[in-house]
Amino acid sequence: MKLYKKDVLAISIILMITLLFSITSFAAGSGDVAGAIEGIWGDASKQIKTVVNKVVFPAIDLILAVFFFAKLWMAYFDYRKHGQFEWAAPAILFACLVFTLTAPAYIWAILGL
Numbered sequence: 402m403k404l405y406k407k408d409v410l411a412i413s414i415i416l417m418i419t420l421l422f423s424i425t426s427f428a429a430g431s432g433d434v435a436g437a438i439e440g441i442w443g444d445a446s447k448q449i450k451t452v453v454n455k456v457v458f459p460a461i462d463l464i465l466a467v468f469f470f471a472k473l474w475m476a477y478f479d480y481r482k483h484g485q486f487e488w489a490a491p492a493i494l495f496a497c498l499v500f501t502l503t504a505p506a507y508i509w510a511i512l513g514l
Contacts, residue, residue, distance in 0.1 A: 446514050454505045461501050469494040 473491045480486040 450509060450514055458501060458505055462498065465494060465498040465501060469498055 469491060472494055476487050476491055
């Protein structure tokens with residue numbers, strides 16, 4: 402029975418602390434939740450676009466460039482060993498690299514941002 406009282410006391414303390422530090426938020430004075438979300442999205446979309454253009458796309462480009470040159474190197478050494486150059490994998494990686502390098506120019510128009 403003593404363990405049960407300790408559990409109830411611990412849960413009660415956690416509940417009181419949670420209620421004490423919670424903040425109630427309201428969507429403007431009219432209760433227009435959709436308008437509040439649209440307002441926040443208008444500001445956040447610019448920041449998201451900047452981060453994606455300056456961080457995400459360059460990271461993807463770097464990874465694809467490393468894979469492209471590594472695959473090209475491996476294909477060259479396979480050519481030296483077997484006498485046949487395999488173009489498929491380097492061509493696919495090159496196409497993906499070109500796609501991601503040019504994506505920031507048109508991707509936002511497609512998404513409507």
